[in-house]
Amino acid sequence: MRRRHFLSQVGWGSFWTTVAAMFAGLARTLYPNALYEPSRRYKIGFPSDFPAGSVTARPEERLFVYNNPGEGIHAISAVCTHLGCVVNRTNEGFFCPCHGSRFDASGRVKAGPAPRPLSWYRVSLAFDGQLVVDANEEVKPGTKFRL
Numbered sequence: 001m002r003r004r005h006f007l008s009q010v011g012w013g014s015f016w017t018t019v020a021a022m023f024a025g026l027a028r029t030l031y032p033n034a035l036y037e038p039s040r041r042y043k044i045g046f047p048s049d050f051p052a053g054s055v056t057a058r059p060e061e062r063l064f065v066y067n068n069p070g071e072g073i074h075a076i077s078a079v080c081t082h083l084g085c086v087v088n089r090t091n092e093g094f095f096c097p098c099h100g101s102r103f104d105a106s107g108r109v110k111a112g113p114a115p116r117p118l119s120w121y122r123v124s125l126a127f128d129g130q131l132v133v134d135a136n137e138e139v140k141p142g143t144k145f146r147l
């Protein structure tokens, strides 16, 4: 192989490699770098699934659902406002096992490093009759959904 022919081959190889990389980069821009998170609106079941006076832990949705006799239903987040650990329910309220934050039964901070109370989420009724908790929408503590 002559030197001129070899250099010509190297030059064309570099050219086509560059063109291929350019088109690969162009094709990559068609797929955005977005994270698709699951919905934070949860259908949690029918009202009859939550007897009066019950407190139901929903570990998948990380919340507690209360049915207060005569007052209505409310949902409190089980996610600690310090660093996001899941709190446990106690007789006095909630306890975070990670750094020891304590919350009263309505989610107010009683002790520990947690800076804010636990969130209360909006509860509503879907068309099919199931309760819906919208974790995207916080409500004022004490807000209850009446059937």
Ligand code: FES
Binding pocket: 080, 081, 082, 083, 084, 085, 096, 097, 098, 099, 100, 101, 112, 113, 114
């Ligand atoms: S994550 Fe709950 S106290 Fe730190």
